[in-house]
Amino acid sequence: MTTTFARERTLQDEIAPAxxxxxxxxxxxxxxxxxPSRFCVYIDHADGVDHALCERVTRALDAYRFDWTIDxxxxxxxxxxxxxxxxxxxxxxxxxxxxxxxxxxxQRGRLVDAGEETITLDTGDAGEIRIPYDAxxxxxxxxxxxxx
Numbered sequence: 001m002t003t004t005f006a007r008e009r010t011l012q013d014e015i016a017p018a019x020x021x022x023x024x025x026x027x028x029x030x031x032x033x034x035x036p037s038r039f040c041v042y043i044d045h046a047d048g049v050d051h052a053l054c055e056r057v058t059r060a061l062d063a064y065r066f067d068w069t070i071d072x073x074x075x076x077x078x079x080x081x082x083x084x085x086x087x088x089x090x091x092x093x094x095x096x097x098x099x100x101x102x103x104x105x106x107q108r109g110r111l112v113d114a115g116e117e118t119i120t121l122d123t124g125d126a127g128e129i130r131i132p133y134d135a136x137x138x139x140x141x142x143x144x145x146x147x148x
Contacts, residue, residue: 005100005137008033012082015041015061022060026053030080032138040071042080049074077143084133087114094142097121099135107131108142 008031016028019041029042043049043057054072061070081087081095091111097119099105109123118130 004033008039011039015064019043019057019060023053023056026057029075029086030082030138032080034071037067038069038071040073042073042075044075078140081139081141084114084116087111087119087133087139090114090141094144095121095139096142097131097139098137099131100137 011033012028012031015031019028020026025045025047027044029044032040032042034040041057041061043053045053054074057072058065058070061072064070079086079090081090091114093111094109095111097107099107107121107123107129109121109129111119112122112128113120118132119136120128120130122128
């Protein structure tokens with residue numbers, strides 16, 4: 001795994017419990033490195049995400065602010081998928097999955113299944129493929145826009 005993604009996972013493991021214990025009802029969906037000194041924390045909340053909630057989460061991360069520039073954001077239409085339960089909630093949606101090995105290791109398709117250890121992706125022409133969670137570096141919903 002590349003250093004960037006290993007660092008993201010370390011930050012995720014540190015930040016999620018800290019934020020979720022300090023800001024009730026917040027789920028940390030993902031932490032993504034934007035540069036060597038900047039990261040974004042994607043959050044969700046049952047009542048939605050607004051500026052005030054993002055500010056509360058930023059304050060919960062005060063210990064990181066000396067070394068990092070921190071962005072806090074709602075998941076948006078291209079919601080990050082990191083945990084098996086995120087994938088389970090996205091079954092039927094189009095997703096983009098980046099695998100270990102860099103940008104050339106990207107798969108796109110309709111998420112058919114989210115099992116205990118793998119996801120199944122219908123890629124269209126290449127058919128269905130199974131991908132172990134351990135091989136996934138990042139995944140997101142694909143914004144298909146409004147359909148009429």
